[in-house]
Amino acid sequence: MANRGDRADAAGRPSGSTRAVDAAHALDDDDDIAADEAAALTVSVDLPAPVRVAPEEELALSIPDEPISAGQLGLVDTSTMSIEFVGTDLEGSESIDDVDDPGVLDVVPLPASDERQSRRDRMRGEVSKSPESANMLTADRLIDNRKRRRPAPEGSWPAFVYAVTLHLVNLGDSPKVRARKEIDARIDKQFEGGTRFVPVLTRKGGVGKTTITALLGMALSDVREDRIIAIDANPDRGTLSERVNKQTRSTVRDIVTQAPSITSFNDFSTMVSRDETRLDILASDTDPMLSEAFDENDYNVVADLAARFYSIALTDCGTGIVHSVMRATLQRADSLVIVSGGSVDEARLASETLTWLEANGYAKLVRNAVVAINTATQGTSLVKLDEIESHFRSRVREIVRIPYDPQLAAGSVIDYKGLRDLTKDAARRLAAIVMDGLPARRSD
Template sequence: MTTKRNEPDVQSSVDEQDSSTDHDTKDSTVEQVPSSDSVTFTLSLPVAVRETPEHEAAVAIDDVAVTAHHVDPAAMATTTVAFAPESVVTIPPESVPEAAVIPELPPADRPTTRRGRQRTEVRTTPETATMLTAERLINQGKKNRQPAPEGFLQELVYAATFHLVNLGDSYRVRERKALEARVTKTFVGGTRFVPVLTRKGGVGKTTITALLGMALADTREDRIIAIDANPDRGTLAERIDKQTRATVRDVVMRAESLHTFSEFQTVVSRDETRLDVLASDTDPHVSEAFDEDDYNVVADMAERFYSVAITDCGTGIVHSVMRATLQRADSIVIVSGGSVDEARLASETLTWLESNGHEDLVKNAVVAINTATQGTNLVKLEEIEAHFKSRVREIVRVPYDPSLATGSVVHYRDLNKLTKAAATELAAVVMDGLPAVRVN
């Protein structure tokens, strides 16, 4: 360190230094370099030496200088360090840090999905089909989630709250679903036969048969067939788009060769609702030969492939076909018009059935009142309904529809809402009267 001062100051500094030399330690020395302009001090400070702790010295390896050209490659392969027993240092437990917990990795034979979840273990033995149960396969969290509601206000609230608020279906939707649940009733033990009959022609019996069959086929998932058993040249097949010219006579003649449903489909026509229609004989001379035995052959074929068979009966109530039809009937539908004579003849049909041992069918019967007939606006339909309610189980009123009044092909999708609602109600009340389980 060098400092420039004036001469008087230098002399006083030297005097002070001389007076303090007696008190300095032996490690510090002061040298004065004679100069007229500067004074230089040289300080010798003690060097700080780091002492190695005992636990480090115990495991330390002595540095040994090695000459490069004397290095043995074999000796460099391994290095052996010997520890003396007295050099082992015991570290107190409190100074040892806690070991980190590392999660166990999944085994190599259990792959994970892209979301990181482990897949279900694969059994070593093949599984049977019975092990694929709903409890095992269906996600219970998604299964218990309520479906989206139906109805304008309900759907609006459900969408506005990002599916958090579900008000449920509207009242009309709940009524419709309840009606459809009645139509989709499950049956066990064979085909259910439902004849549609009346003693008077022109009241819409064939139209009611088509509506009932279409409503059932449109709602249910199983197979529905409508059989035209009218011996007087029925027109049921003309209510749908015909796809074949086969009739009940072809079924009787080919009964032994119709083994599968695919083969039976060649003799029936199917409409847009999946209703199969079997036409009656078109030749009036041949139709007289369609008797009780022939109907039983057709009914046996229908019983092999269908859940519900609706029979469009003719006006000949004493015909032998009617006897076979009623023997297989599980419930009946009586069609009445809106006029006085039509209602009276429908009531007389019930009386004939009661007189011929079919009281149970009458009590379980359903009366369909076709309001499209002439004179409906002039009579009191409430009085007609009150009369039939005293004799049968249910009454259903079918409204007027221009699509039905033409007497041509019926397109179920084009019917008015009230007409389709009445057809669904008719199907529901008919299904209510059919036994769920039949014991043969």
Template structure:
């Protein structure tokens, strides 16, 4: 502290602390009703802060001295960084003795708390602190250390540098790979060598096995951003739209770990539930009625039917009158429940694109599948569907769609399949051809394992293309 030039004062005001709850009082022996005296060190502010002013109004750099003598009442202002600034002031009157010694300024705390005497010997002028928060203001004015966060709520990277986080306990770090036996390979020769050498020699998979594993990886790739909705559309009946929905759902459910559901939203008596062997006896109408009572997946599983591939089916009403009453609002209610429990929601939307549920179906769609037969009229209707989508606000969905050329009749067609594919590739993201399969042509339940290898492979390729499209869109719902 320094005295003001050519000035002496008989009276000097000492700063009085309004609050003492943040002062470090560890080690101070306090007896109830007594007082204790400590030295309070006020913080030194940076040169850029003009917190103190001379009597003539000029600024005094705080680096030269934190505080100056004064003969007026001391006012301490704490200014918060919010829109509303609050100002508290404290006035203390103390006396100097004859030898100009500084008399302790007692700061009296409430009864039962620590009473502190601050031996500062200074008077604070009007100090205005532009601070970012109340905590910072308290720290700067009172010199108190802001309380640290509880240890259990602190980030691990704020602790000592030699402490590791749980993320570092990885399998690559902990498992001794030299002691882990390789998986038994596929193929006759691979298994023979693997068994003869006690598992020490593992031959590489052949090309067919590698292709199958690669396809598995494409189908099972993770999806982010909530449930994905994939409607299956067709302008013409009899092209195999429901069969394609079933094949796609089975291929997805068979390879993925998450849940997949196919909803029959056909307003005119859909047959999706008849394409699997199991039936729950419940329909989409039952889910609409019980939607308020569905509090867990067990409630939903009592309404849907599950295939052996783990594909869940939500059937439509058998009564056409009830089916026609299934509205876009009902579809939204069902879709909201399905989105809560499933990662992929397929919708067999029925024939046509102007029925009551189509608007809701297209609003939620992340990707479209358009099924076309391998005839001229069927191909034209599919192409016209794309034109309708482009002219009605769904151009992005049309460009990212997948056209499925389904072969629903046996024998060779006079229509060149290569020309059909070439046409649709100019309009959509991908084209997949499903070959004829007698097991599907019967119209009965489809067993995925009983399909021909070509049909099963085409269904899996379709599933991989759909997942790739969903991952590319990055839609978050």
């Protein structure tokens, strides 16, 4: 007999077991709805990027942040030393003991490992415990200075010994060569802060002022790598351009009239004549009427353009020291070269030139001036040159004698390489002395 509970009633309602199954399905539906609601409430959070860990080779080259004490370096025995800190009395008698929290000085010990080596240790041949980077292969670490070969010596005897010993014995340069290189180093003095102007002047004509200007410029250009120019600012028809092979007919007047169109060194170089030593010479006007018109303003135009392209500018001045060109020349001067002959009147006029300069506010230039005594003038053999030198030494910085040379006495084109050795040595010494007196740095 079937169970009464297993039969459906007459109205068609399910039995008890059927209702239990329906209830289970209802619970499953509720779970699905809850899962959907939980998924809808999910929040995404971006985690921070992982911290970069430096490799060992980078740590080997870094500087540790921990301070190093003298005791840890083994320089001081910290076991028997104590340090007492005393506060500064800022307000009344308050000391560091009265401060509520004076702080504690903690010394952090060094890392126990010896992996961080200095480059000095590695230069001694010690092997690093960590891989080295390419930056550690420096020249001072790898090159053995003991195996560097000195340059071949100059001079007859040192060169002979060097060749006979198959380059094993190097006596160095001879004294004469060392003196020459010392002069070269003085001539090749480096400057900062604009062009250096050096006027060459005297109150008397015919003492070799133009020749001294050309010699000085050639000696400078033969050694230095920068540009040197000699400007003929003689308002009475100068002859400086005749000391070199003329390559142009342009003069200072052309520079003045064409100044707005001169924008590069190539434009300027077409108006100068260049010597074999690379000395550039700017000629003066050959027409006396135009020469007299060359005044202070014209010289400033020429000097401003020369200052754009040249490191040193020599100025061959006229004999008229009261001319306006002379005023503009002296205002730009960094040093002076006063030319004197070997006769009594030539030496006296050169000294009077110094007196005029001192009386007109150029005493500083006089003290820094150099006197070049041209011994090729007439009457030199009759005077005591030592007395002339002693007189000028009391007034100027240095004196140089320019010896007689047949090529200079001709008054024509100067072949610098063909001059006598004594003449070239005097010109080089004059150039070195002039460079010594020029400021290496200048703000303007």
